[in-house]
Amino acid sequence: MGRSILGVVAGYVVMFLLIFLTFSAAYLAMGADAAFRAGNYEPSTLWLVVSFALGFLGALAGGCTCVWIAKRVKAAHALAALVMVIGLATAGMMMGAASDARPTARTGDVPNMEAMMNARQPLWVAFVNPFLGAVGVLLGARLKGEPSQ
Secondary structure: OHHHHHHHHHHHHHHHHHHHHHHHHHHHHHOHHHHEOOOEOOEOHHHHHHHHHHHHHHHHHHHHHHHHHHOOHHHHHHHHHHHHHHHHHHHHHHHHOOOOOOOOEOOOOOOHHHHHHHOOOOHHHHHHHHHHHHHHHHHHHHHHOOOOO
């Protein structure tokens, strides 16, 4: 049981770190004008495609890490459930949020942290990401498989 809990926590941490690092690198490589639509903080189609791919790869790595540490594929089911619960709760909070005080207009290049703080993720993306993440975790767990004993 302890290994399973450790596997779930480690898998989640790996997902978080990989997604944070790869999104930061993608933003630096693309720049604000490619990551956002002209003059505002709405993500471009290119950014959405890149973010889905990077998120899925992060989830694959999280599922592999979870099974590698837990030594049980079932632990990845808990990680996938955790990804779903946290993701859907976050999307639900976005749906119920009152007016947004963040700026909507964007002028020129903005630093990575400012972009992260002001980006306006579409609501549908917030609801797709938990499902994509859970599928990625389960596929990563399946790819890793249970170690032979």
